[in-house]
Amino acid sequence: xxxxxxxxxxxxxxxxxxxxxxxxxxxxxxxxxxxxxxxxxxxxxxxxxxxxxxxxxxxxxxxxxxxxxxxxxxxxxxxxxxxxxxxxxxxxxxxxxxxxxxxxxxxxxxxxxxxxxxxxxxxxxxxxxxxxxxxxxxxxxxxxxxxxxxxxxxxxxxxxxxxxxxxxxxxxxxxxxxxxxxxxxxxxxxxxxxxxxxxxxxxxxx
Numbered sequence: 001x002x003x004x005x006x007x008x009x010x011x012x013x014x015x016x017x018x019x020x021x022x023x024x025x026x027x028x029x030x031x032x033x034x035x036x037x038x039x040x041x042x043x044x045x046x047x048x049x050x051x052x053x054x055x056x057x058x059x060x061x062x063x064x065x066x067x068x069x070x071x072x073x074x075x076x077x078x079x080x081x082x083x084x085x086x087x088x089x090x091x092x093x094x095x096x097x098x099x100x101x102x103x104x105x106x107x108x109x110x111x112x113x114x115x116x117x118x119x120x121x122x123x124x125x126x127x128x129x130x131x132x133x134x135x136x137x138x139x140x141x142x143x144x145x146x147x148x149x150x151x152x153x154x155x156x157x158x159x160x161x162x163x164x165x166x167x168x169x170x171x172x173x174x175x176x177x178x179x180x181x182x183x184x185x186x187x188x189x190x191x192x193x194x195x196x197x198x199x200x201x202x203x204x205x206x
Contacts, residue, residue, distance in 0.1 A: 007117050009035070010034075010035060010036060010037050011035060011037070011053070011083050011084055011085055011107075012034065012036070012037055012039045012040075012081070012082045012083045012084070013029070013036045013038050013040075013082060013083070013084045013109075014038075014039060014040035014041070014042065014066075014077045014078075014080065014084070014085045014086070014106075015038060015040070015041050015042065015085070015086065015088070016042045016074050016077060016078075016085060016086070016087050016088075016089060016101075017042070017043065017047060017074075017089045018041070018043045018045075018051075018052035018087070019046050019088040019111075020086040021088050021111060021138075021149055022052070022086065023052065023055060023090075025058050025086070025138070026038055026086075030056065030057065030060050030062075036084070037114055038064055039064055039065050039066060039068070039082050040051060040064055040065070040066040040068065040077050040080055040082050041064045041068070041077075042065075042068040042069075042073040042074050042076065042093075043068075043069055043073055044070060044071060044073050044074075045069070046069040046071065049067055050085040051071050051162035052204040053067070056071050058107065062133065066080060068170045070079075074097060075100070076171050078097070078100050078101050078104045078106065081102060083102045083106065083107060084106055084107035084108070084109065084134075085101070085106045085107070085108055085109070085167060086108075086109045086111075086138075087108060087109070088103065088111040088138075089111070089184075090177055090183060091113050091115065091116055091184050091185055091190060092116055092122075092174050092184070092185050093185055094114060094115055094120075094121050095109060095115060095116070095117075095123070095124065095153075098110060098124045098135065099123070099124060102127045102128050102131045102133050102135065102162060103127065103131060105133065106133065107133050107134040107135075107136075107196060108128070108134070108135045108136070109136050109137075109138055110135065110136070110137050110138060111137075111138045112137055112138055112190070112191075112193070112194045113140050113184075113186050113190035113194050113199075114137050115150065116185050116186065135196050139194065139195070139198055141195075142198055143198075143199060147202065151202050151203055154203055157174075157203050157204060160199075160203055160204075162195075162197050162200070163196075164192045164193075164198060165192065166184040166192075166194055174191065178190075180190050187193045
């Protein structure tokens with residue numbers, strides 16, 4: 001049974017948006033051994049928020065205590081008392097809500113790609129440094145000890161070759177935000193290319 005000290009050491013997290021990737025990550029974060037607890041969900045669509053909670057927390061004894069919906073849902077969550085926020089929103093919305101989150105004294109876990117430009121990300125990092133808060137991207141393998149061991153096993157790299165593909169299927173090609181001109185601005189480069197570029201940067205210690 002969790003003690004009062006255990007409860008105090010658990011990071012309270014809010015989730016802005018109910019994206020598909022958020023379902024997978026929130027399901028993992030909602031395990032009993034997790035060092036965080038998802039306390040708040042924000043979605044501009046109440047039905048989507050309800051469906052998200054029913055799917056992610058179906059087998060959980062602990063549901064989010066705050067559900068924010070409507071046009072001001074994202075801002076309402078950022079003004080609440082949670083300690084950190086997970087942002088799986090489309091890339092074009094990152095700049096606005098990451099900076100708002102940091103200025104509201106929240107740590108931020110941000111889905112990739114982190115920004116529409118390098119300068120936009122530098123601006124986010126500058127605010128994180130000023131506010132004394134963590135800004136961490138959601139590229140899981142970058143933060144894994146196994147990846148560090150792999151990189152160390154390549155002593156003098158001079159060239160790398162990488163491929164990353166998947167079969168999205170008809171529904172993906174028709175409906176996913178990453179294939180829409182008005183959706184995620186970086187498309188497949190920001191999605192699949194992100195992994196290749198990040199690994200390349202690690203290998204070359206860039």
